[in-house]
Amino acid sequence: MTKQKIKSIKIKEPYLSIIKVIGVILCILLGLLIFYLKQINDLTKIGYSKEASKNILFSFHKDDVLQIGENKTLNAAFESTDFKEKYMDNYTKINYVNHEHLIKNINKLIKIGYSNNEINIILTHGNDTSVTNFTKKEKVKYLEMFYTVDYAKLDNYDRYLNYENETAEDEELVVMLVNLEMDKEDYQDSILVDKFSMDMLVNKHHYLDKDFEPDNLVKIDKKYASESDLKCNKEALNAFIEMSKACESAGLGIVINSAYRSYEDQVDISNLYLNSYGQAYVDKFVAKPGYSEHQTGLAFDIGSRSVNVFANSKEYEWMLENAYKYGFIFRFAKKYEDITGFRSEPWHYRYVGKKAAKIIHDDDMTLEEYFVKYLDK
Numbered sequence: 036m037t038k039q040k041i042k043s044i045k046i047k048e049p050y051l052s053i054i055k056v057i058g059v060i061l062c063i064l065l066g067l068l069i070f071y072l073k074q075i076n077d078l079t080k081i082g083y084s085k086e087a088s089k090n091i092l093f094s095f096h097k098d099d100v101l102q103i104g105e106n107k108t109l110n111a112a113f114e115s116t117d118f119k120e121k122y123m124d125n126y127t128k129i130n131y132v133n134h135e136h137l138i139k140n141i142n143k144l145i146k147i148g149y150s151n152n153e154i155n156i157i158l159t160h161g162n163d164t165s166v167t168n169f170t171k172k173e174k175v176k177y178l179e180m181f182y183t184v185d186y187a188k189l190d191n192y193d194r195y196l197n198y199e200n201e202t203a204e205d206e207e208l209v210v211m212l213v214n215l216e217m218d219k220e221d222y223q224d225s226i227l228v229d230k231f232s233m234d235m236l237v238n239k240h241h242y243l244d245k246d247f248e249p250d251n252l253v254k255i256d257k258k259y260a261s262e263s264d265l266k267c268n269k270e271a272l273n274a275f276i277e278m279s280k281a282c283e284s285a286g287l288g289i290v291i292n293s294a295y296r297s298y299e300d301q302v303d304i305s306n307l308y309l310n311s312y313g314q315a316y317v318d319k320f321v322a323k324p325g326y327s328e329h330q331t332g333l334a335f336d337i338g339s340r341s342v343n344v345f346a347n348s349k350e351y352e353w354m355l356e357n358a359y360k361y362g363f364i365f366r367f368a369k370k371y372e373d374i375t376g377f378r379s380e381p382w383h384y385r386y387v388g389k390k391a392a393k394i395i396h397d398d399d400m401t402l403e404e405y406f407v408k409y410l411d412k
Contacts, residue, residue, distance in 0.1 A: 081105050087113035094120070107131035112138050130155050134163040143170040149178075156182045161189030184210045186408055194218055212374070214407045216240035221376065222323055233270070233362075233388040235331060236406045239376040242325040245298040249332030252295060260291040261338065267294040268332040271362075271386035275335065278361035287350045288340030292382070296329035320378060328366065333386045335363075346381035354384065359396035362389040371401045 074097060078088035082105035090113045091100050103109065108131040112118045115138040122142060128151040129141055137158075144154045147170070157169060160182050169189055181187045181195045187210045198218040199209045212218060216226065221239040228241050231250045237243060251269040259272075259279055267275075275291065282289050296304070301324040309317050328334035339348035355365060363386050369379035385402065387395070395405050 077101065082107075083110050084114060087111075090114070090118070096123070099123075103127055108137070108141075112141075115139070117142055125151055125154075130158065132158045134158070134166060136163055136167055140166050140170050148174045153178055157189060160187050165189040180206050181210055186210065186214065186411070188214060211404065211407055214411060215374070215403050217374075217376065222326065225326075231331070233333065233386065234391050234402075234405070234410060235333075236402060236410075237326065237328050237331055238403065239322070239326055243298070243330050244325060247298070247325075247330060249295065249330075252332055255291060255294060260294070262292075265291060265294045266332065267291075267335065268386070271333050271335075274362045274386055278358065278363065281357065281361070282350065282353055285353060287353055289350050289354070290338050290340050291335050292338045293329065293336035294334070295332040296327060298324050298330060301325070301327045301330065322377070328383075328385060334366070335384050335386070336380075336382045337384050338382060351381055358384060359392040360389070362386050362392045364392050364395050364402060366402065368401075374401050374403050 074092050075085060075088045078091055078097065078100065079085060081101070083091065083100070087110045091097055094113075096113075100106075100109065106127050108129050109123070109126045111131060112123070112126045117139040119142055122145055125145055126138075126141065131137070134140065140158075140163075141154060144157060149157065156178060157166060161169060166189065169192075175192060177196070181192065182189075184207050187195070191210075191213050194213045195206075195209055198204075198213050199206065201218075202209070204212070215238075216224070217240065219240065222242075225240050225242045228235055228237055228243055229247070231247075249268050252266050253269045253272060255265040255267055255272060257263050259276060279289055301322065305317055305321050305324060308321050322328075337350075337354065338345050339350040342348035342350070345351050354363075358365065363384045365381075366383045366385040367375050367377045367380040372378060387402065387405075391405060391409075394400075394409070395402065398404075400408075
């Protein structure tokens with residue numbers, strides 16, 4: 036067998052030098068990459084995004100940010116193209132809200148002259164659109180006068196101020212009434228309610244169109260009604276039946292005298308009272324078609340089986356104490372006529388569900404107040 040000599044490959048000196056240089060460069064780059072990733076990791080592990088962390092590093096603010104710690108608004112600022120270094124301290128003191136133009140609007144509000152605390156108030160009471168619109172105003176006075184109220188709306192500032200000047204009411208009541216549209220004329224510029232729900236609000240400023248019909252409309256058994264053709268929402272009826280049985284166990288008896296009324300039914304009722312008593316009576320005591328709670332199928336006019344005048348009956352007293360346990364509220368109390376917009380009707384009860392009814396009962400409030408505080412977001 037012939038032995039072959041294997042020649043070793045020799046790399047010429049110039050090429051060897053180049054390879055060494057490339058190796059050194061790669062080592063340096065690898066080291067820089069490891070260093071960079073560690074710096075990013077230091078920031079991401081305390082809550083900053085990778086994008087924000089990158090911008091923090093390249094703006095040489097890592098040590099400052101590490102000292103500040105996690106801060107969602109600062110994170111949003113470093114993510115944003117609207118970041119301004121001179122406002123960095125402000126960002127750390129302003130509460131984060133999930134608005135598309137958060138940093139841009141904060142910058143504008145600072146420039147207008149609002150304090151960090153005032154900016155927090157503004158952001159808390161508005162959405163992205165309303166805050167953006169608010170930045171177009173000159174600096175407003177009396178900001179805290181209205182916005183110490185949790186449910187005050189940023190969009191309504193001018194209306195709050197005008198209504199307060201007109202009525203001299205306290206700020207919380209002003210916010211409540213304006214949010215309910217009660218700074219406007221009855222039945223004017225009203226809000227359409229097009230979705231059925233157990234806690235829906237229908238009054239002189241929130242209306243239903245003529246085609247609205249409640250969900251699960253069922254006929255009421257004659258056992259529980261004074262007429263044979265009455266209808267209502269099924270859930271409300273089941274709750275009434277439960278309540279009626281409890282009332283009967285107490286030796287009393289309640290009956291439904293009126294329940295669901297269509298838009299056309301309310302037209303007929305309005306015309307009947309118009310012909311009998313005149314326009315002034317109708318304007319004061321009869322809801323216009325579309326503005327009656329009876330169209331929701333959740334409102335009942337309740338009577339006593341033993342006394343003609345419900346307000347003079349033991350059933351009336353029992354209902355005041357117990358109706359909320361079954362999801363019903365006394366809808367139009369005399370002391371709240373200025374809020375409900377309707378005269379007192381001792382017989383008128385509204386089904387809202389047990390959870391809402393308990394809150395309304397325990398806090399001694401109207402459905403309007405419940406709507407403003409819990410639903411109108």
